[in-house]
Amino acid sequence: MDAGRKPLLPAGIEVLLRDLIHERTGIFFESDRVDVLIEKLEPLAMARDCYSYLDYYYLLKYEENGVEDWARVMDVLSVQETYFWREIGQVRTLVDVIVPEWFQKTSAPLRIWSAASASGEEPYTILMALLEAGWGGHPIEIKGSDGSSSALQRSATATYREKSFRALPPHLKEKYFIPVEKEWKLRPEIARRVTFERANLLNTAEISTLARSPVIFCRNVFIYFSPHAVRQTVAAFASRMPSGGHLFVGAAESLLRLTADFELKEIGESFVYVRV
Incomplete structure (x- = not known):
């Protein structure tokens, strides 16, 4: 040609x-x-x-x-439009309610999966919120995944421009990030506490282990999926998540007519889908 x-x-x-x-x-x-x-x-x-x-x-x-x-x-x-502290009410529900309840019942590690984590702002937001609430010494594993290799590369470098900080309180930016030329880099000792891997949400083999997480954030992903694809993905989550597990989706997303495996509950200051 x-x-x-x-x-x-x-x-x-x-x-x-x-x-x-x-x-x-x-x-x-x-x-x-x-x-x-x-x-x-x-x-x-x-x-x-x-x-x-x-x-x-x-x-x-x-x-x-x-x-x-x-x-x-x-x-x-891949849609990479995201930022730190996005829809933070759901993260507060995790930090203030779900995490305390978990460690009241068990000393086992808690895994939190940020599905379709784009350039990493969401899992790093979860980590910072946990650290601010005093949970840094507890066995909490945070995993991020995305289907885009370029997104994962950006997550691994953990370096961001100003637009990623439009909702993050300035004192947290100063606390957790180091200025690098015209960008800000997450402190390495913080960044290494989140691990990333490539995963296509429709590939059950790739998400099999991740979907066993008791907490899954899959936010602002399903707005790009067909109803059939949403059902397929949520069913894959449900078949692996433990009973009582928590699934967070975006504010503009609803699973009410798409699955009977999760019950929508108001927890703290947000709505969460709970595995029945």
Whole structure:
């Protein structure tokens, strides 16, 4: 294919690509946004020297060594808009109610999973809130995951620009971060307390261990999923979470008509889905 030449778009192939990506990732583009999907995929198809998007479809669907191609797809589709202290009421419920109740009942470690953690602001927010509340000496494991490799790289560097701090109290920024040129880096002794791994929420093998966590934050993810993909993901969580486990979703997300495995309860100052 000529360098710089855009791939041909045969009639109907955009729907095939849309449905394949939905099947593999859960992310769904309505018919009036399929052109946005093609725009995002265009540089990937060109980089693979595809004559048409049909070639790219076959590459994604049948290529035996397509792991890297799917990783690039996840990178371009990943939404990285997040910030520290986002929807902090839910984190306060975790810190003020759920964590104390856990350690009143057991001395076993508590695992908290931040699913689709993007560039890391959410799990680091959870960690800072726990430290501020005096839980730093307790056996609490915080795991972050994302389907995007580039997002995980940003999480690992733990270096952020000003927009990530728009809700974080200034004294906590000064306490936990070090200025680095025009950015701020989370102190290494803090950052190392959160571990990250790559996980596609629709791949049950990749989330099998993570979903056993008694606390899962999966916030502002399902707004990009179809109802079918949400049901599939929540069912995978439910089949592994312990009874009484807590699932936090975004303020604009509801599971009420999608699952009977969780009961919505008001705990502290937020609503939480509790595994029945």
